[in-house]
Amino acid sequence: MTIRVVIADDQMMVRQGFTVLLNAEPDIEVVGQAVDGLDAIARVGELAPDVVLMDIRMPGLGGIEATRRITGPAGATVKVLVLTTFDLDEYVYEALRAGASGFLLKDASAAELAQAVRVVAGGDALLAPNITKRLIAEFSRLTVTPHAPSKDRVDGLTERESEVLSLIAQGLSNAEIAGRLVVAEQTVKTHVGRILVKLGLRDRTQAAVFAYETGLVRPSGY
Structure with a gap:
């Protein structure tokens, strides 16, 4: 199945360069481009892509609010x-x-670009690289979030699910978690699915952010 992609960036050279790179892949097709956040929202509505490559800093409506509007509606799959x-x-x-x-x-x-698109389109989160783990940990430490989730929600998890959530937040893949807990990878996948349902989260990245914001996991060294 071909992965349909929209690229949202205010720089034409970035859009065109990424388009050429991704269209060279046999399983990826760039179906549209957007110059800002509002344009990205419109393109998603028109083209129903699987993945949006979203620049954060764009004139007008930026990438953060555009991401919120695109992923927020119930049933959103992009x-x-x-x-x-x-x-x-x-x-x-x-x-x-x-x-x-x-x-x-x-x-x-x-x-790396093509693999990132495939990972995200496949329903996983691009969380494994240490750079992402470091970023989440650092900014969960520095950022005061007035609407941080209640830790009471963690109480609904079993002890094993809390353990799996902690390992997700540390950037471990399902296979790595299975090795750490000495269980089958399919068992880990089941735990991850239950965690997401219980906490009302969309993917592993959101689960990691939740774990840091509720204090279930503390950034290394703090």
Whole structure:
């Protein structure tokens, strides 16, 4: 199945460059481009892509609010992959909180770009790289969130589910969690699914953000 992609960035060279790179992949097709957040929302409505590559800093409506509007409606299936120039960008963390499934540096290679699109489109979150784990940990420590989720929601998880959630927040994949807990990978997938349902979260990235914001996991060294 071909993965349909919309690229939202105010720089034409970025849009065109990513379009050429992704269209060279046999299983990915760029079906549209957007110059700002409002344009991205419109393109999603028109084209129903699987993934949106979303720049954060755009004129008019920025990528954070656009991500929130795209992923917020009930039943929304489109995934947002945030594009950024700097790996420790405070706006990236806000985008993850807004519903993005991960982020990618704009200087990523063609292979990294294509793989990131595939990972997100497949329903997983682009959370494994240490850079993402560090960003979530750092900005959960620095950011005072007036609407941080209640830790009471964690009480509905079993002890094993809380353990799995903690390992997700540390950036471990299902296979790595299975190895750590000495269980089958399918068992881990079942736990992850139950965690997302119980907490009302859309993917692993949101679960990691939740774990840090509720204090279930503390950033390393704090």
